[in-house]
Amino acid sequence: METLYASDKVVMSYDTATNTLITRWTMPESVDAELYKDIFFKYKDIILEKRPDKIFADGVNNRNTITPELQAWTNELLSEPYREIGLKKMAVLISADFYAALSVQQTIEEDTTAEYQTAFFEDEAKAFEWLNQ
Numbered sequence: 001m002e003t004l005y006a007s008d009k010v011v012m013s014y015d016t017a018t019n020t021l022i023t024r025w026t027m028p029e030s031v032d033a034e035l036y037k038d039i040f041f042k043y044k045d046i047i048l049e050k051r052p053d054k055i056f057a058d059g060v061n062n063r064n065t066i067t068p069e070l071q072a073w074t075n076e077l078l079s080e081p082y083r084e085i086g087l088k089k090m091a092v093l094i095s096a097d098f099y100a101a102l103s104v105q106q107t108i109e110e111d112t113t114a115e116y117q118t119a120f121f122e123d124e125a126k127a128f129e130w131l132n133q
Helices: 033-050 068-085 098-109 124-131
Strands: 002-006 010-015 020-025 054-058 089-093 117-121
Touching: 002 033, 010 033, 020 033, 033 068, 054 124, 068 098, 089 124, 117 124
Parallel strands: 020 054, 054 089, 089 117
Antiparallel strands: 002 010, 010 020
């Protein structure tokens, strides 16, 4: 496994054997919109570079509630790259913070053009099992 980017807000790693991008989100409750966007620009660049067909998003320690405006911005930024790389599956390990979990779920589900499968989990092993089926 190769670590591609690491900060106190997110660690992005790539598993070559399974062609999976693994993201572990640790954003606090409040994150400046510009910092949020900077992180997601980096995320987009990594997606386009590595072209994973699966993404594992660990949000257990994420506390950031994504505003509706940033939800729309995120979908606008990522919808086309996800289609371009042929993303097949995204497994999301949900946050213990209800509002953070809900905002992530809303962001993903609002992408009506998504061609990939998404599933939400509370157990990491089950998430990886589903991704690799």
